[in-house]
Amino acid sequence: MAVDLEEIRKMCELLMVANQGDHFHALGIKVTDIQRNSIAMELGYSDDIVGNPETGVIHGGVITALLDSCCGFSASTALDELALTPTIDLRIDHLGPAEPHKPVYAVGEVYRVTRSVIFTRAIAHQGDVSRPIAQAVGNFSRMEKGTFTDFRHTMLTAYDQIFGEDA
Structure with missing residues (x-):
């Protein structure tokens, strides 16, 4: 059985807004597309994230x-x-600076799943995927089945409380 992508959408949406102090909220990261084995995100430009x-x-x-x-x-x-998938290892190659005043888009994909590790890769770009500004390769823990049983219920309940049951 595969995870319900609607539940993934709700988890992403909840994590993006629920904790006002975390990096999702502080950076303004938004999930723009969810598919099996793939997520797309957008990071809007703001003076708060300038290095x-x-x-x-x-x-x-x-x-x-x-x-x-x-x-x-x-x-x-x-x-x-x-469930959540804790980061085991992450490598980032910064290929060039992002242009100021433009959003950054990221597309991540799963390319291999084993019993205990999920292998992913992603690129960040500013509208042209053939010209990435950074790329990543990451390995994530695949926790034992049942580890997040209570998490699912708690997350969906919190989602309904914040966004309403029809959201």
């Missing part, structure tokens, strides 16, 4: 957080049940 005020270039750590999130949520789409 160099003289050039307006987005901080590399922000791009790293975007790619880690994109790979991790992609890994969640490959599961049998709703």
Whole structure:
């Protein structure tokens, strides 16, 4: 049985807004597409995420957080049940600076699943996927089945409380 992608959407939406102090909310990361084994995200430009005020270039750590999130949520789409997938290892290649005042898009995909590890990759770009500004390869834990049974119920209940049952 495969995880319900609607539940993944709800988990992503909840995590993006529920904790006002976390990096999803602080950076303004948004999930724009969810497919089996793939997630797409968008990071809007703001002065708050600039690493160099003289050039307006987005901080590399922000791009790293975007790619880690994109790979991790992609890994969640490959599961049998709703769960989180902790990062084991992540490599980021920063290929060039993001242009100031433009959003950054990321697309992550799962390319292999084993009993205990989910292998992912992602690219960050600004509208042209053939010209990435960064790329990532990440390995994520596939936790033992049943580990997140209570998580699913708690997450869906919190989602309904925040967004309403019909959201």
